[in-house]
Amino acid sequence: xxxxxxxxxxxxxxxxxxxxxxxxxxxxxxxxxxxxxxxxxxxxxxxxxxxxxxxxxxxxxxxxxxxxxxxxxxxxxxxxxxxxxxxxxxxxxxxxxxxxxxxxxxxxxxxxxxxxxxxxxxxxxxxxxxxxxxxxxxxxxxxxxxxxxxxxxxxxxxxxxxxxxxxxxxxxxxxxxxxxxxxxxxxxxxxxxxxxxxxxxxxxxxxxxxxxxxxxxxxxxxxxxxxxxxxxxxxxxxxxxxxxxxxxxxxxxxxxxxxxxxxxxxxxxxxxxxxxxxxxxxxxxx
Numbered sequence: 001x002x003x004x005x006x007x008x009x010x011x012x013x014x015x016x017x018x019x020x021x022x023x024x025x026x027x028x029x030x031x032x033x034x035x036x037x038x039x040x041x042x043x044x045x046x047x048x049x050x051x052x053x054x055x056x057x058x059x060x061x062x063x064x065x066x067x068x069x070x071x072x073x074x075x076x077x078x079x080x081x082x083x084x085x086x087x088x089x090x091x092x093x094x095x096x097x098x099x100x101x102x103x104x105x106x107x108x109x110x111x112x113x114x115x116x117x118x119x120x121x122x123x124x125x126x127x128x129x130x131x132x133x134x135x136x137x138x139x140x141x142x143x144x145x146x147x148x149x150x151x152x153x154x155x156x157x158x159x160x161x162x163x164x165x166x167x168x169x170x171x172x173x174x175x176x177x178x179x180x181x182x183x184x185x186x187x188x189x190x191x192x193x194x195x196x197x198x199x200x201x202x203x204x205x206x207x208x209x210x211x212x213x214x215x216x217x218x219x220x221x222x223x224x225x226x227x228x229x230x231x232x233x234x235x236x237x238x239x240x241x242x243x244x245x246x247x248x249x250x251x252x253x254x255x256x257x258x259x260x261x262x263x264x265x266x267x268x269x270x271x272x273x274x275x276x277x278x279x280x281x282x283x284x285x286x
Contacts, residue, residue, distance in 0.1 A: 003027040005059060006047050011150050029059075029066040038078040040198060043071050044085040046119065050239065051156030057115040064119025065126070072130040072138075081137040083198050084127050086205060088144040088246055089117045098213075098247035101142065101205045111241040124205065131203055139197050144209025144248045148187030148268065149275035158182065162220050163273065166229035167280040176238030178217025181245045185210035186268035189261040196257040209248035210261040226269055 001024040002012075015021045026032065028045050046063050047053040053060040068084060075082035091099045092107035107117045124140055131138040147159045155161070165172050185208070193208035214222070217233065224231050253259045 001026050001028060001032070002045070005056070006049075006052050006152075008152075028070060029062040030070070032070045032074055034074065034078075038074070038080040040081050040083065041071055041075045041078075042083045042085070042194075042198065043068055043123075046085070047116070048087070049156040050113070050116075051154070053116040054112060060115045061119050064116075064123045068123050068126050072126065072134075072136060075138075076130065076134050076136050079137075081139065081198065082127065082130070083139045083141065083194070084123050085194075086124050086140050086142045087116075087120050088142055088207070088209065088248065089113070089243075090121050090124065090142065091243075091246075092117060093241060093243045094245065097245050098211060098249040099207070100249040101207055101252055108241050112239070113241045128203075137201065138203055139200070140203075140205040141194055141197050142205050142207045142209075142248075143190065144185055144207065144246065145182045146185050146187055146190045146209075148272055151272075153276070153279055158216060158219060159184070159223075159272070160276070162223040163227065163276045164280055166223050166227040166231045167276060169229060169231060171234035172220045172224065172231050173236060174216055174220050174233050175236050175242065176216075177235065178220065178233070179215055179244075180238070180242065181213045181215050181247065182219065183210050183213045183247045184219075184265055184268075185261055186263035186265075186271075188268075189263050193253060193257065193259045196259050200257060202256050204252075206253050206256060207248040207250055208253060208259070209250065210265070211247055211250055212261075212265060213245075213247045214265075222265075222269070226273060 047056050047060050072082055091105045095106050096103045108114055109118050127138045127140055130136040151160045153160050153164045162172055190208055197206055220233055
């Protein structure tokens with residue numbers, strides 16, 4: 001179910017011929033009805049890049065509040081396990097490093113990023129409320145920076161921006177001095193972690209991400225070297241409330257799900273580069 005606010009039908013075209021695949025073009029902030037039995041509901045809808053949620057603040061807040069309200073009600077009626085995709089952004093610009101699930105975060109609720117951060121925090125709160133008061137079987141996955149094929153070139157996040165700029169021979173845009181850190185998880189590892197959590201009966205939040213931490217400047221240099229580009233790094237002012245550091249504590253994922261990432265960044269970036277080469281060559285921007 002999607003309304004393609006930030007997505008693309010191209011990403012699911014290969015699924016249409018499958019006998020057991022059914023697609024609903026629908027906005028989940030409106031009433032949701034799905035006939036028949038449902039075993040699992042995964043609410044992963046939300047603008048996720050700063051470009052998107054800064055341009056669509058109201059939609060971002062609605063999909064983090066009205067949508068889980070609609071879908072939790074559906075899960076309650078269908079007796080389905082309900083999973084939400086939360087985010088490392090619930091930790092804000094953290095005072096604790098790395099970030100464990102027990103850390104409550106350091107978030108500016110009225111800053112420019114607040115529409116995304118607080119939407120996700122509310123999403124977690126209403127999910128736990130339905131679990132506590134209505135007995136709905138729920139799960140919360142806190143997703144850290146993820147990358148891989150099918151990312152949009154105009155996404156605005158570091159990897160798509162760096163790869164597309166490097167492949168075009170443009171300056172690599174780094175915000176701040178590049179000393180801020182991120183931890184990048186390859187999409188296959190993320191999906192494996194999400195699947196394991198979905199199949200479990202665990203209800204507390206679980207971090208899913210790769211704890212291999214790198215500065216943004218080092219990451220940009222890594223992309224330049226990987227692409228063989230002549231691009232140079234261009235620095236711009238750091239956006240307000242941009243987190244200075246980000247690294248998941250995945251102790252809980254290891255203990256509860258027997259999960260940890262297996263794909264190295266060098267391996268994952270090579271696969272991702274092949275996808276981006278094709279996109280840049282054909283001139284597709286999204």
